[in-house]
Amino acid sequence: MKPPAHANPGPAARHHCGLFGVYGHPEAVHLTYLGLYAQQHRGQESAGICSRAGNGSIVRHAGMGLVTEVFNPQILEELRAPVAIGHVRYSTTGSCNRLNAQPLLVNYSRGQVAVAHNGNLVNAALLRREYEEHGAIFNTSSDTEVIVHLLAKPGHLDRPNAVAHVLTHLQGAYALLFLFADRMVAARDPWGLRPLVLGRMDNQAVVVASETCAFDIVGAEYWREVEPGEVVSISDQGVRSEWILVPGSVTPAHCIFEQIYFADPASSVFGESVHLVRKAMGARLAREAPVEADVVMPIPNCARCAALGYARESGIPYERGFTVSHYAGRSFIMPEQIQRDLAVRMKLNVIKENVRGRRLVVVEDSIVRGTTTRGKIGALRRAGAREIHLRVASPPIRHPCYFGIDFPTRDELIACTRDIDQIRDYLEVDSLHYLSVDGMLSCVKHPPTHYCTACFSGRYPMPVDQPVSKFALEPYQLRMFE
Secondary structure (H helix, E strand, O other): OOOOHHHOOOOOOOOOOEEEEEEOOOOHHHHHHHHHHHOHHHOOOEEEEEEEOOOOOEEEEEEEOOHHHHOOHHHHHHHOOOEEEEEEEOOOOOOOOHHHOOOEEEEEOOEEEEEEEEEEEOOHHHHHHHHHHOOOOOOOOOOOHHHHHHHHOHHHHOOOOHHHHHHOOOOEEEEEEEEOOOOEEEEEOOOOOOOOEEEEEOOOEEEEEOOOHHHHHHOOEEEEEOOOOEEEEEEOOEEEEEEOOOOOOOOOOEEHHHHHHHOOOOOEEOOEEHHHHHHHHHHHHHHHOOOOOOEEEEOOOOOHHHHHHHHHHHOOOEOOOEEEOOOOOOHHHOOOHHHHHHHHHHHEEEOHHHOOOOEEEEEEOOOOOOHHHHHHHHHHHHOOOOEEEEEEOOOOOOOOOOOOOOOOOHHHOHHHHOOHHHHHHHHOOOEEEEOOHHHHHOOOOOOHHHEEOHHHHOOOOOOOOOOOOOOOOOOHHHHHHO
16 A cells, blocks of 8 residues: 655654643643644644643644644633643644644543654554454554553553653653643653753643754743653642652653754753753764864854864855755655755845855765755855865764654665765765764763664663564555555
């Protein structure tokens, strides 16, 4: 059976999802809208908000598209309440489909619950099959729906720490926000693969977000991270923590790709500035792979910080090589390669005066499939670049990710099917160097063993016994809604 058109992944690593929640503020819904807007870079397929009124009832609005497309002032006013959670989605399990938009809102024997999820559960297919064999009915193809079935299981309902108990059944990466009639709950997997942070505002409201950049837009003050394996309950009685496992019993495995690519440079992720980490990676790359050149320029947008670090360390002047149109659309969701190539040409335009006749150090944050990078290098060649030396501020990506990065299949990863010389020839550059794994890990503050580097090293922080495709949970009938 032919997969839906969007099953063909774009040329770059695609984003995860973004979470935002507010407890105890009269403008919680409007603040959640702003918090999602600040994290739009984490997901552009759908957006949603659930809010809880004073009587405990939960209402939801979600739809396909950007935050500004899904919500308007009338909808936000209809959702108005002192408690709200929100989600921006890029699908890593389940298709780009309105039925999969989050937060999910369901009714079960204990009332209503809404849940928003960032990450990927590697045992979702196994759990779903088990529940379906016992008569459970699923309405989406998202791995997140498995969690609400776990919550509703009779053996889990009466436990005093029901959420923490349910989460012990999950394998994989998750940062979660739950909204119940009497509380909001934030939780993070024991490895801390995905970021999740707490903030405060107006000395009363508690705010939760995937990234700290969302706090800046709403005027919240950073408080602390939700610790790996922690379940934080926020209610009128205050803030209370439980733990999935004994704290410290699992070695953290923070996703290093958050620092390389996903997070906004204005954010602090895993306790350090994304901007400064990327600059340090660029500087380390300059020490590992020096070259004589006239200018350093990034392939925008994510490589700008690394290019600044490379330029400062090498002493080679930094220049802009491209202008960026913010109105050309989102190439990564286009189904055909020719359409994606056209979108890239529409989005990026070469500044010929900075390129013609010069020896360029072009800094890229990562290379996944290589097709988009090749197109940008070709544009620089046509603009008259004398030499092009490509420097990549991360190691070669040789292994799939099962924890929330929608990389192509193993055979589509350019560094899996080609060696460095072959990649250089394919990209048509004069030289090519990647940052080493050791060099990358020297630029972050936690011990090297506290990061997940599986996409580079093949060393996964947990067993992945039954890896499945993004569309493994996709029933045929859902495709009619695309």
